[in-house]
Amino acid sequence: MHIASLARGGSAPALPFPALDMLSTGEGHGLQPAFGHPLRLERGAEIYAEGAPVGDVYKVVSGTIRTCRYLQDGRRVVAEFVLAGEAFGLDGVDHHHFSAEAVTEAVVISFPRRQLNEWVDHELPAARAWRNFMIAKLSGAQSHFVLLGRKTAAERVASFLLDLAERGNSGALVDLPMSRYDIADHLGLTAETVSRIFSGFKRGGIIANRDCRKVRILDRARLEAEASRDIL
Amino acid sequence: MHIASLARGGSAPALPFPALDMLSTGEGHGLQPAFGHPLRLERGAEIYAEGAPVGDVYKVVSGTIRTCRYLQDGRRVVAEFVLAGEAFGLDGVDHHHFSAEAVTEAVVISFPRRQLNEWVDHELPAARAWRNFMIAKLSGAQSHFVLLGRKTAAERVASFLLDLAERGNSGALVDLPMSRYDIADHLGLTAETVSRIFSGFKRGGIIANRDCRKVRILDRARLEAEASRDIL
DNA sequence: CGTCGGATTGAGAACGTTCAAGGGGCGTGG
DNA sequence: CCACGCCCCTTGAACGTTCTCAATCCGACG
Known part of the structure; x- marks a missing residue:
């Protein structure tokens, strides 16, 4: 996507x-x-x-x-x-x-x-x-069906991060201008779940963040695995 | 939709x-x-x-x-x-x-x-x-986001039925050419859940069916309520 | 320094899934 | 014509993921 x-x-x-x-x-x-x-x-x-x-x-x-x-x-x-x-x-x-x-x-x-x-x-x-x-x-919109219809919470958040990383073209540093509530309403989740997934990824060393609106992708391969990246 | x-x-x-x-x-x-x-x-x-x-x-x-x-x-x-x-x-x-x-x-x-x-x-x-x-x-595709992202199983099935009813223009008699598995994969559910919802609607007198591929809408108002029909 | 909105974390509940069994329709072959 | 097998549908019970509710934390801003 x-x-x-x-x-x-x-x-x-x-x-x-x-x-x-x-x-x-x-x-x-x-x-x-x-x-x-x-x-x-x-x-x-x-x-x-x-x-x-x-x-x-x-x-x-x-x-x-x-x-x-x-x-x-x-x-x-x-x-x-x-x-x-x-x-x-x-x-x-x-x-x-x-x-x-x-x-x-x-x-x-x-x-x-x-x-x-x-x-x-x-x-x-x-x-x-x-x-x-x-x-x-x-x-592109129909591809979002895959995310909303069949992906788990972790897969959704991982897909979202990869998508933003691609579109933002600022390398591994991903800017999140939107709130957890915004993200949740885009991914069909709740803000709490989104937050938990982020924390999980951080604990797993997949991402790092100084503040909650700025995320660095540390292990892109693992993030892609988490996303179950279906070949576009 | x-x-x-x-x-x-x-x-x-x-x-x-x-x-x-x-x-x-x-x-x-x-x-x-x-x-x-x-x-x-x-x-x-x-x-x-x-x-x-x-x-x-x-x-x-x-x-x-x-x-x-x-x-x-x-x-x-x-x-x-x-x-x-x-x-x-x-x-x-x-x-x-x-x-x-x-x-x-x-x-x-x-x-x-x-x-x-x-x-x-x-x-x-x-x-x-x-x-x-x-x-x-x-x-139309983006409207499907609403269904997949924020609707309950019953709301999804009800919305789907109403959609098919509109498109099929055969009145209250809705033709379901696709299997429960097809429907499930369109609505982001499982075939079992879809089946249970249909049964629930039938028990509630909202729909009736002779066979599983032919549904009659008995109470359209209630079906629309079940669908949480957001104004298109 | 206090307040406020957003973010995080936890515990319990709910919805939908998974696993499992049974039923029905239809086509094929005896 | 009937029997068998297959696929799909239905129903039940247990499980699990995600939601809900609630408390706490944090950063921004006045």
């Missing part, structure tokens, strides 16, 4: 068109502020609510976003964490099926979906990139 | 182009056999394997297909059941991330993805329909 990380997988070539930078992770491209407009967000701020009519697509400049849904009784599911360079806002045809909230202070750039659509309609390479992007998102 | 069912949601207008019939459920359109070519499948037959290079997109004419992934130790996840009129095969950019197998005897029509792409590239309404289709698929 996972989702946005797949969009950057080997198949997508460098995109010469600014709007489609939306669909890449933006490494080395630089954003096109002329095209969208930036939004500064405080911790916990809502970008859009579940059920709101769709309008814009967003790209994260800095910080982390979560897209989530709440059940009436308060249960929550975090569909995805969106890191800097990744895009979100494509969670419904007419209306958003999830809400989007800032996990940390964040800056995102919003692009009217209509504008993105027109762009994709009139530029063939854009259309192709968009197709691959969406297919990658979809199969 | 779920997935393909969303593609037919109110927003997609009737599509005048034959290739895009791929993306609709085909109600009232009729298939275009000149465009793709049909494939007759026996129960259990594999259409493509996980990891195989992508080639075609498929539309189900009759029968039911499942797309699934296996972990090394045999655990299995059924990402989706594809009913007659629905499409599958978009589970990877270069290579399939899931395998596709026939749940029942089935007939599917295969379309080269390249051909579909070209079509979408050159017809604006096609491009728009395709976009909506993929966004609907994606948000």
